[in-house]
Amino acid sequence: MKTELYYFTGTGNGLHIAKSVKESLVQRNEAVELIPINTLNLSQSLHSSANRIGIIYPTYAMTAPAIVKRFAEKLRVSSKSYVFTYAHCGGGGAGGATSSIVDILSDNDIIVTNTFQTRFPSNSTLFKYTDEKLESILSKSEVSVKENVRAIVDMVENIRPKSNSLNRASRKMSGIFSSALENHLQFKVIEANDNCNGCSVCSKVCPMENIEMNGKPQFKSNCEMCFACINNCPQKSLGFKKMNRKDFKPYRHPNVNVKELMYR
CATH class of the missing domain: 3.30.70.3270 (Alpha-Beta Plaits)
Known part of the structure; x- marks a missing residue:
């Protein structure tokens, strides 16, 4: 059985998730490939015949990063593939980020078999974490990741319905708000x-x-x-x-080193 894990990451949270899934699958002697989304040619369709396909990404301004959306638009898979999304966030939930990708995949006739979420420390410099708070969030995130990895390995199904028009309209409004907030900051x-x-x-x-x-x-x-x-x-x-750079504490997931995030 072959698994492809497509991920986008800035501070290593998504890569940590992908590595955790890979570690569990390798223990079962399954083939696993970790693929950074940003290294792909998104000017053309991307075809995958893998048995298990994961899309792992952060939540930025209440939605998925634009590059992950472009990837979802280009992805083509077998109707027999187990496809899951795994959105992580720094607070406020990853519902919008999940729905945005599920809807795009649904438009491509790709059934998302399950969706997962985990809260991690935020990549945003607006949040100031004490060492104790950071440790608490990371500890809880690891419990969540381990639980979700078990479901992914066992290919547990929990098919998420496509968003209705009200949810889509709400997500569009949140996008407008997020854009205004981004421009202000x-x-x-x-x-x-x-x-x-x-x-x-x-x-x-x-x-x-x-x-x-x-x-x-x-x-x-x-x-x-x-x-x-x-x-x-x-x-x-x-x-x-x-x-405000005063007391800024940089964040990178402790299980990811800077060389793993280097592309050049």
């Missing part, structure tokens, strides 16, 4: 302060190839707000324009 205006030493870690961990190095990082216009650059900067020199 200027999340996509990321800049380096004088602490930057040009190490290029930010460029290497950016899944969107949105950062070019010219002494200091130069940011283009393809940001997904994953904040991998901010959270993985060794000098803590990066931040978005209206970010």
